[in-house]
Amino acid sequence: MKIDPDNKADLSAQIAEAIREEIMAGRLIVDERLPSEAELADHFEVSRPTVREALKRLAAQSLIRTARGAFGGAFVNRLSYPEAYGQHITTSTLLLSMNAISFDVACEARYALERACTPLAAERRTPDMLATMRAEIHRQGQPGLTDESFCASDVTFHRALVDSADNPVLSYQLAGAVEAMQPLMNMITFTARSREAIVGFHTRIADALERHEADAAQTALSELEAYTLTLGRDVMAARARPRKPA
Amino acid sequence: MKIDPDNKADLSAQIAEAIREEIMAGRLIVDERLPSEAELADHFEVSRPTVREALKRLAAQSLIRTARGAFGGAFVNRLSYPEAYGQHITTSTLLLSMNAISFDVACEARYALERACTPLAAERRTPDMLATMRAEIHRQGQPGLTDESFCASDVTFHRALVDSADNPVLSYQLAGAVEAMQPLMNMITFTARSREAIVGFHTRIADALERHEADAAQTALSELEAYTLTLGRDVMAARARPRKPA
DNA sequence: GCGTTTAAATTGTCAGACATTTAAATGTAA
DNA sequence: TTACATTTAAATGTCTGACAATTTAAACGC
Structure with a gap:
């Protein structure tokens, strides 16, 4: 999950799409924890707000859920009925x-x-x-x-x-x-x-x-x-x- | 569209939900322009990043689209097939x-x-x-x-x-x-x-x-x-x- | 009158900071 | 030893302020 070419579209949209594909392809499985926002920002070489916008996009589709606190973070969500x-x-x-x-x-x-x-x-x-x-x-x-x-x-x-x-x-x-x-x-x-x-x-x-x-x-x-x-x-x-x- | 009680949930989720209801109820119609991020931030009494997270949630559901530049902004999107x-x-x-x-x-x-x-x-x-x-x-x-x-x-x-x-x-x-x-x-x-x-x-x-x-x-x-x-x-x-x- | 330039408005992105929440680790007393 | 309270660390949530990029409209010059 490290694809981010010289695309013109929003970075947050690209990042969201990259993570979404990982989930759809089963490479990120249910309840698996994503890297922290800081780590994702580092990985994609963007700022944390940009990563957050990407994660909110995924949250809006119920693809992930987030939890605060130690051992919190973003987790792949089991889509419920x-x-x-x-x-x-x-x-x-x-x-x-x-x-x-x-x-x-x-x-x-x-x-x-x-x-x-x-x-x-x-x-x-x-x-x-x-x-x-x-x-x-x-x-x-x-x-x-x-x-x-x-x-x-x-x-x-x-x-x-x-x-x-x-x-x-x-x-x-x-x-x-x-x-x-x-x-x-x-x-x-x-x-x-x-x-x-x-x-x-x-x-x-x-x-x-x-x-x-x-x-x-x-x-x-x-x-x-x-x-x-x-x-x-x-x-x-x-x-x-x-x-x-x- | 000014409902924001002493809820505990994420502000960005609440704001997204408030706007989503406006759209679903038809009070915001297709191609109508939403207030600018700054105005929304002022209206909901939150910061711009929080508003942006809310808008990204809506964009992920294709409820809105955004355009940069003067007379740009967020517009209610006609959901295409x-x-x-x-x-x-x-x-x-x-x-x-x-x-x-x-x-x-x-x-x-x-x-x-x-x-x-x-x-x-x-x-x-x-x-x-x-x-x-x-x-x-x-x-x-x-x-x-x-x-x-x-x-x-x-x-x-x-x-x-x-x-x-x-x-x-x-x-x-x-x-x-x-x-x-x-x-x-x-x-x-x-x-x-x-x-x-x-x-x-x-x-x-x-x-x-x-x-x-x-x-x-x-x-x-x-x-x-x-x-x-x-x-x-x-x-x-x-x-x-x-x-x-x- | 027409093309060019400038200005203004708006979203996109960044950096850094602080607040809040949560669970584990630690310490303390019965 | 056990139970409970405290501390601590990690993470998300939020804020402030700034700058970049983009797009349109208006101003300007010819």
């Missing part, structure tokens, strides 16, 4: 919100991925997960619920559906697709009738999973997708129309 | 390599997600994408190919399959699942016979997509999954057995 979830959700959300992704495209991706989980979920769903889904369905039927709370409950329901597949890698990958849709969904006004319809779909999905019927669950999911699409399209059409209606 | 891809792949790869994820679990997730793309890919596949798949299949049949190159070609083939669904959000989400498997796949020794089998599955998939037959493609994918699983299990079993066989 919560950390990975958080980063994935952040990235996915920003990607969708900043790139004018159409509601249709995001919706299609989300439901396609969720359907992928359904066969596994139908096979492995636990009473616990079913109870979570039922609870959220019940919450979604409450009259006083705000649109935002309804959306949040919707996310919780779908996450339970995904988690029912009992595959942490799948849950991780899906987290981005499901959570990133929330800002888009939050723009929708859920009327009493549309809520009723959605609760109906959710109930069909939960029922199907309970009976281990993957196909029925997939069908319900597809119909929910189609229904969501119509709700979203109305919103997007209204948004595209700048002339405000009185 | 390549940047999002890169971050997602990094995170996914590390998550798998550092958490003792079983080959089975990773494999199951990957193929479940790929099957989710198949119906769309069968509908929308372009001659271009088919040509890419055929080219990779041809490469995979070359005799002199190293295991690593075979793996790389495998990834390219599967990415073409995913991209055929013509949904950038789907491609982005899948990138993590497909690419992160590569280190695991690289541990496998692909014999001539296993390569022949895999090429056979790939050909069946490409043929099915060409004929717009989603079901046939999914079936082939499932069989490929099962076959990959047996290959992977052999490797993992050998790894788990420390007594070296002469």
Whole structure:
């Protein structure tokens, strides 16, 4: 780890990249301690603040963690699921919100991925997960619920559906697709009738999973997708129309 | 954006988090310029190096970009697909390599997600994408190919399959699942016979997509999954057995 | 009017210092 | 000997002040 040519880019970025590659390649393993900031500064022939900026970059990606005090320092961090979830959700959300992704495209991706989980979920769903889904369905039927709370409950329901597949890698990958849709969904006004319809779909999905019927669950999911699409399209059409209606 | 209580955590982490929330909430919009480092230091009542560490954290997540010179500064960055891809792949790869994820679990997730793309890919596949798949299949049949190159070609083939669904959000989400498997796949020794089998599955998939037959493609994918699983299990079993066989 | 120069603003980097935290080593008393 | 308090050393966290490099806009000269 001593590559630093006559590059023009920021030194801190180069140093961060050099260390990152060491970690990605497995040459720095989990919980291994990096040299101290002073030693790194000496090694790369830069000042300590520059090294620190590089380390902060790595810390922001959860690649390292730091500890103060004697025998402290920077350590290669074991990327935990919560950390990975958080980063994935952040990235996915920003990607969708900043790139004018159409509601249709995001919706299609989300439901396609969720359907992928359904066969596994139908096979492995636990009473616990079913109870979570039922609870959220019940919450979604409450009259006083705000649109935002309804959306949040919707996310919780779908996450339970995904988690029912009992595959942490799948849950991780899906987290981005499901959570990133929330800002888009939050723009929708859920009327009493549309809520009723959605609760109906959710109930069909939960029922199907309970009976281990993957196909029925997939069908319900597809119909929910189609229904969501119509709700979203109305919103997007209204948004595209700048002339405000009185 | 002026929240900084008597928290114990690093100031640079707090400041980064405060700015990150502004961006995520949309209160700082794309291409908007942040205050200069000096102004931020003044605002948060910290020194400039501390502010800089915070900004580097954000830059590492592609949330901001910086420009030098007059009228330079830090700007909210529009997260591009390549940047999002890169971050997602990094995170996914590390998550798998550092958490003792079983080959089975990773494999199951990957193929479940790929099957989710198949119906769309069968509908929308372009001659271009088919040509890419055929080219990779041809490469995979070359005799002199190293295991690593075979793996790389495998990834390219599967990415073409995913991209055929013509949904950038789907491609982005899948990138993590497909690419992160590569280190695991690289541990496998692909014999001539296993390569022949895999090429056979790939050909069946490409043929099915060409004929717009989603079901046939999914079936082939499932069989490929099962076959990959047996290959992977052999490797993992050998790894788990420390007594070296002469 | 146009090209050149100058100035100003801003990030990038450096040096050195002090503050804070942590764990090990040491010392002390029951 | 054991338990507890103190010291010490190593490391990160933070600050101050300065200079370098870069980029744009304005001033200037022709």
